[in-house]
Amino acid sequence: MEIIDGNRIASEIVAELKAEVAAISGRKPCIALVRVGEDPASVSYVRKKEKTAAEIGITSRVILPPPTATQAELFTLIDTLNADPGVDGILVQSPLPDPIDELLVFRRIAPGKDVDGLGTMNLGKVAQDDDTGFVSCTPAGIMMLLSRSGVDLKGRHVVVIGRSLLVGKPVALLALQKKAGANGTVTICHSATANLPALARQADVLIAAIGRPEFVTADMVKPGAVVIDVGINRVADPSKKTGFRLTGDVDFASVSSVAGKITPVPGGVGPMTVAMLMRNTVRAFQLQARR
Ligand code: NAP
Numbered sequence: 663m664e665i666i667d668g669n670r671i672a673s674e675i676v677a678e679l680k681a682e683v684a685a686i687s688g689r690k691p692c693i694a695l696v697r698v699g700e701d702p703a704s705v706s707y708v709r710k711k712e713k714t715a716a717e718i719g720i721t722s723r724v725i726l727p728p729p730t731a732t733q734a735e736l737f738t739l740i741d742t743l744n745a746d747p748g749v750d751g752i753l754v755q756s757p758l759p760d761p762i763d764e765l766l767v768f769r770r771i772a773p774g775k776d777v778d779g780l781g782t783m784n785l786g787k788v789a790q791d792d793d794t795g796f797v798s799c800t801p802a803g804i805m806m807l808l809s810r811s812g813v814d815l816k817g818r819h820v821v822v823i824g825r826s827l828l829v830g831k832p833v834a835l836l837a838l839q840k841k842a843g844a845n846g847t848v849t850i851c852h853s854a855t856a857n858l859p860a861l862a863r864q865a866d867v868l869i870a871a872i873g874r875p876e877f878v879t880a881d882m883v884k885p886g887a888v889v890i891d892v893g894i895n896r897v898a899d900p901s902k903k904t905g906f907r908l909t910g911d912v913d914f915a916s917v918s919s920v921a922g923k924i925t926p927v928p929g930g931v932g933p934m935t936v937a938m939l940m941r942n943t944v945r946a947f948q949l950q951a952r953r
Contacts, residue, residue: 664923666811666890668803672933675806676718679940683719691947692721693751693777693939694743698736699729699759703896708755714936720943723749733762737770744772750950751777751943756828765827774949777942780827788832791839796942801833803934804869804890805843811923813867813888815846821862823878823911824871825852829892833869858882870911880916889921892931 683690693715697708708724715722727739736754743752752775758764768776773783779798787795797805808815820837824830830850837846846867851858862868862882870878871892883889893911910927918924925931 663918663921664811665918666807666888666923666925666930668807668925668930668933671807671810672803672937674810675934675937675941676714679718679720679937679944682944686947689748690719690721691750691944692723692748693753693943694723694725694749695753695755696725696727696736696739696743697755698727698731698762701757703894704755704757711753711936711939714940715943718940718944720940729759731762733766736762736767740767740770744770744775747950749775750947751775751939753778753939775946777939777946779832779942785827785832788835788839791841796946797836797938798828798832799935799938799942800829800871800892800931801836802938802942803931804833804892805836806938807890807925807931807934808867808888809843811888813923815844815867818846818866819849819864820846820867820869821849821851821865822869822871823851823858823862824869824873824892825850826871829871830869833871837867837869872911874911875909876911876913878912878917880913880920883917883920885920886922887920889917889924890931891925891927894927894932 695708695711697704712722743749752771754767768780769782771781776784777796779796784795815837822830822834834848834850837844838848849861859882863884865887867888869890875895875897891910891912895909896906897909899907908928
């Protein structure tokens, strides 16, 4: 069994981007990181994105609208950032507090600055096999993890558990694309899927994006399968200083004895998400510079 080391692969991407940004003379790429409210996971994700941007040489602007910000106020903020030539990429950290409709906020971001790839145009381009857009960061990170680990999806059965707009649906579309490294045969499972364990057991590549700690157990995995665990779940653990531990959607202890390759949590998909956000930001800068 091989552990797919997301920290190592993300570090390679960060190093590549660092060299690319160092070669840029004049204004460096800039990302606006918008966080509304104090959700602890969001605070930590935005901090990590800020830190990685600094490591690469990308300028970041952290913008913290008040937790009471209205939808209209967020639209005005996005419009200002869309019009600002000094901002290349905009990320609005999910989840946004109620009653904000985050889909409408994502759609408001100009497609050329939508480095999180969650707007209609960029998601649509994924469905059209058009790689001129930005692929959302977690699905892009999963595909990069697979390709840099020597996993070609061509002709293989890929089972995705989860159909969210953030992960499940776009990663399924990417695996299905008629492109080198993809060309998978894809099954998508969700909460209404009948006989999910039997479908999961057919997977050559199993991608779990469910949000339920240790949902995937060894009896749901075909021996030798590649298992990608997207889940990041906080489970109460009084023995930890923080009071919780992070666990994935896969029961790593049992599944790692069956799988051929597996991603750990933490240190698997998580670092890739941040690396791909930075990659999209540098690309947004290059596209803007060419205009
Ligand atoms: P989500 O929007 O809550 O979607 C979860 C999906 O799992 C839904 O499609 C849901 O089905 C399905 N599901 C839930 N319970 C199920 C069950 N018992 N059987 C079968 N399917 C079930 O979550 P998400 O945003 O996709 O995130 C999934 C996980 O990935 C979370 O742990 C999240 O924290 C993590 N995540 C990690 C990263 C990263 O960088 N590593 C990035 C994003 C998310 P229905 O559609 O039928 O409700």
